[in-house]
Amino acid sequence: MTPIDHIAADLDELVAIRRDLHAHPELGFEEVRTSGIVAEKLAAWGIEVHRAVGRTGVVGILEGRGTSPRRIGLRADMDALPIEEATNLPYRSTVPGTMHACGHDGHTTMLLGAAKYLAETRAFDGTAVFIFQPAEEGLGGARAMLADRLFERFPCDEVYGLHNNPGGPVGRLSVRAGPAMAAADFFDIRVVGRGAHGAQPNRGIDPVVIQAALVQALQTVVSRNADPLKSAVLSITQVHAGAAYNVIPEEAHLAGTIRTFDDDVRALVARRMREIAAGVAAAFGAEIRVEIRDIFSVLRNSEAQAAAAAEIAAELFGASQVDTDPEPKMGSEDFADMLHAVPGAYAWLGGKSGANLHNAAYDFDDAIIPLGAAYLARLVERRSASAA
Structure with missing residues (x-):
């Protein structure tokens, strides 16, 4: 048997x-x-x-x-x-x-x-x-x-x-x-602006607009910074901001995951994410905090x-x-x-x-x-x- x-x-x-x-x-x-x-x-x-x-x-x-x-x-x-x-x-x-x-x-x-x-x-x-x-x-x-x-x-x-x-x-x-399987990092990004009335955006620093710009900018890390012959994935899987129709919120939150097979690419992605976040923050006069956590090894x-x-x-x-x-x-x-x-x-x-x-x-x-x-x-x- x-x-x-x-x-x-x-x-x-x-x-x-x-x-x-x-x-x-x-x-x-x-x-x-x-x-x-x-x-x-x-x-x-x-x-x-x-x-x-x-x-x-x-x-x-x-x-x-x-x-x-x-x-x-x-x-x-x-x-x-x-x-x-x-x-x-x-x-x-x-x-x-x-x-x-x-x-x-x-x-x-x-x-x-x-x-x-x-x-x-x-x-x-x-x-x-x-x-x-x-x-x-x-x-x-x-x-x-x-x-x-x-x-x-x-x-x-x-x-x-x-x-x-x-x-x-x-x-x-x-x-x-x-x-055989990729390493994974999870990340959380906090965009801290200044809240305001939805009818008076000039009095605030809108984290929703900043968040949108950041989402777009982060997509360039894999397409323009990582070696195209070395696999990398950067996925933003959560976007949170606000709770009312007529209020520009104080903060916005992004979260997601990074997948890589190469230690150098893994370090590059994390570094470029922080650099891009710092640049976007400076451009809009906001604060952006980036936390990246090592969850899985290759x-x-x-x-x-x-x-x-x-x-x-x-x-x-x-x-x-x-x-x-x-x-x-x-x-x-x-x-x-x-x-x-x-x-x-x-x-x-x-x-x-x-x-x-x-x-x-x-x-x-x-x-x-x-x-x-x-x-x-x-x-x-x-x-x-x-x-x-």
Whole structure:
């Protein structure tokens, strides 16, 4: 029996877990119920459990039957997003304004499936380290676990992560060596002018007009300052100002994100944003405050581990179902910080077509649970061997 067949026999149980998690989503660092379910399941399967790692994270430890000292880490994220669900699914979110719109409920379930299989079979030599991470969606959950001495307390020789990819091809695993996902900075810009009556703009310094000029000027950073052969994205995603029809407000607020793969480009974008803001402020006689925060590092897969991931996926799914040269993604993932500490690889697994990630109509493809769980479990079986 293959790992896929073994895990598929438990599919009803795993789907029930996934849909329960979907119905009860929790935001980053609030995953109390979710982490409780994870801990209870692991303990019931005879796995050593450590709770409150990085606040609401959970780590499970399972020893194999052999004598290998190698320790293989597997990581899944648990948090949901602040999105109002727009599906009519019977297991849709019961929490207003919160839903699993990125499939973390499925990722958690796949890792639980891998853990259950490995606990039942113990067909590996070393130690499996199951890492259930909180707060992946921009709140620094990986960094919180690392600050809580994750890899000092639970050493790993390698660590692997997996994300679903709606739109497929179904069951196809994509993994590339080197930079695979972009770094991300979040920014907030405050434009401070002088409020006035809407009928007397000459008595104020209008932050709305200044904000509009700044939005336009910032678009030149990527188009005119960054090397066109090096990827960069600067997106303004929030614009806020005023609360009345006849009042010129005192302040306006811009926010957004920067995505880059190159450290020099990342520094250039931040520097030019500040310089442009200072110039616009001087031109209009206003004050502009710029805050830029490092949220995600560049996700870089180690060459040996990416190759191992592809080999294992080919064994399980067939060589035609493995893509070792996908385009890098401008999206970001805080598993990058774990890969800065321990060599490993992050892969994507295709699911059925439907609403995309971070969409209010998204739903995880339950049919790929045995595939993802088998892939994660096989990584432990193969990579924990003494000769690895």
